[in-house]
Amino acid sequence: MASETKGNWWIWKVFWILLFITAFEVALGIIKPSFLVDTILLGTKLINHVFIILTIIKAAYIINQFMHLGHEKVTLKWTILLPALILVPYLLFILLNEGLYTYLKI
Amino acid sequence: MDEVLDEALVKDHKPAWKGGDQPYEASYGKLMMWFFLITDTLTFSAFLAAYGFSRFKYPDIWPNPEDVFSHFPFLHGEHPLLFVALMTFILIMSSVTMVLAVNYGHKMQKKKVILWLSLTIVGGAIFLGSQAWEWGHFIHGDKGGINTQTEHVVHIAEGEKLSSVYALMGADGHDGNHHHYTVDQVITSLEANPQYNIRKANRMYLTNEDAITYLRENASEVLLGANLKNNEYGHPLFADYFFFITGFHGFHVFSGVILLIIILINVIKGTYERRGHYEMVEKVGLYWHFVDLVWVFVFTFFYLV
Incomplete structure (x- = not known):
């Protein structure tokens, strides 16, 4: 420890x-x-x-x-950070991009 | 058969990972807590991304957070953001007491661990109480709104300033009574009180006469307060996301408080003293900081942006 x-x-x-x-x-x-x-x-x-x-x-x-x-050890840092750093921006890109084209003009 | 089982049991009692076998130099339990937190990160990201999706879909009619969350307990008038800021402060503070508990755990100072863990539990409980107040206020509603056939919620205004259905009807929204108004009653009141008008869902103000025409053509019902089906603040999805995201986060805080109480009992009983380390406090601490971390994002995307 x-x-x-x-x-x-x-x-x-x-x-x-x-x-x-x-x-x-x-x-x-x-x-x-x-x-x-x-x-x-x-x-x-x-x-x-x-x-x-x-x-x-x-x-x-x-x-x-x-x-x-x-x-923590460098390998642990990347093991924890990489999935979030790759998947979260991807999720945001897909959803916000789709949100823009479903935009309803009032 | 029994011998095989015995052998397996003996094997299981050996520490699974020892020094050389720790590729991450972190114990099994800590690593698994981290992996759980990654999955939880993705869950919360999905919720907030979905919230962003809906906001980008209805940008013109989505409610302004500062019009919705503008109240502070025991204070009158509009105080946007102050109450959530206080809740954020409470959660950050409870994170600090948690780190202190973990730190004293490393030094094996049982009494200090008990002190700081207890304060963390108090912080968590205050946060949950604040959230209950916030939910109560949100459900009860404040200004009231009028729904239209296209689910564009319009609000009562006085000139270019937001007023409320209660002010128009000459009632006190917080007198403890259950209020109910029909669209016809609101239109009659608008005719009798020409100083009132409406603000459309896209934040355009109409004159009194235009407001009456608009309501006659479009209004479907008067909304007071919020539920999952509709709400006085704006699009139905707004309240749905509010209940779902803050509710899921609140459930995490609640679970965290339960976990903290369990480990506090263990600390008092001396379980970790006998075990030789306070790693359990550290693991629950990771979870507690994560809950704080999620709130930082909820605070930004629900209340600030």
């Missing part, structure tokens, strides 16, 4: 990062800056891209630090 002797400071560091990102997201969601809302990129508002990027950063911190995947 890899029982590190390091203290708890890293846990609180990750906590503050996650909290800060969440607070930033909520502030953006309430203020809705017009240049982020009115700019459309790849079929959706720019603000949604910002939300998605921030969410992926949060997810990376949770997986790497809290779930400790960053400290």
Whole structure:
């Protein structure tokens, strides 16, 4: 068992990062800056891209630090990450693409 | 026959994987938890992708999340996002207490593991309570809506600002009574109160006269609250996804709380102390962080985007 002797400071560091990102997201969601809302990129508002990027950063911190995947063996990391990294974007591509062509004009 | 069985039993009692045989340098149990979490990742991805599909199919009439989730317990007025932000904070906080429990487990400090595990359970319970409040509010409804034959839910407005069916009918939606209105009653009220009008499903505001004409031609029923068949917020699929995705996530949190209670009892009994390691806490911790991870995505795609 890899029982590190390091203290708890890293846990609180990750906590503050996650909290800060969440607070930033909520502030953006309430203020809705017009240049982020009115700019459309790849079929959706720019603000949604910002939300998605921030969410992926949060997810990376949770997986790497809290779930400790960053400290596992390289082979284990890829065994766990690859299926998700291949299948999830594929699923999203198929469904969102089909969603676009079933789009019903009101 | 018995000898064969005995031999098998003896074999089974040996540790299946020892040092050299651990290709991933992780125990069997931890690896299987990870594999389960991968399958669960794909399940939740499918739910959220399906949600995205429906949203891309009905982009003009899909409800704005900030019009739907705009309330905070004990506070009046509109507070979009604040309550879900609090729920997110509670879940992140409970993830932190979970890591602390795992960390003290590595150091074999039983009392600290008990403390932080208990706090994690409290966090999980508060989250579940918040979700129950959120569901209650969602089911009861807030502003009411009027369904049309094409399932385009329209809302009562005052000028260019959303109002509610209750305001139009001069009632209090939260007085505890069961309200029911017909389309004719709403149209009569619109005729009597010309300051009210409607916002169509595609967020276009109509004038009072146009609103009355539109409702006479299209309206099918007045919707108050939400169920699986229809809801006051917008397209029926919106409530279906809400109940299904947050419900499935809530079920995960609930299962997590049960697992945490079981391992807390084991920690108190000293089971892991005798076993020589607190790996079970670590495995349940993985599950608990995963539940937090899923919520991060649900928060983004259901409430923010």
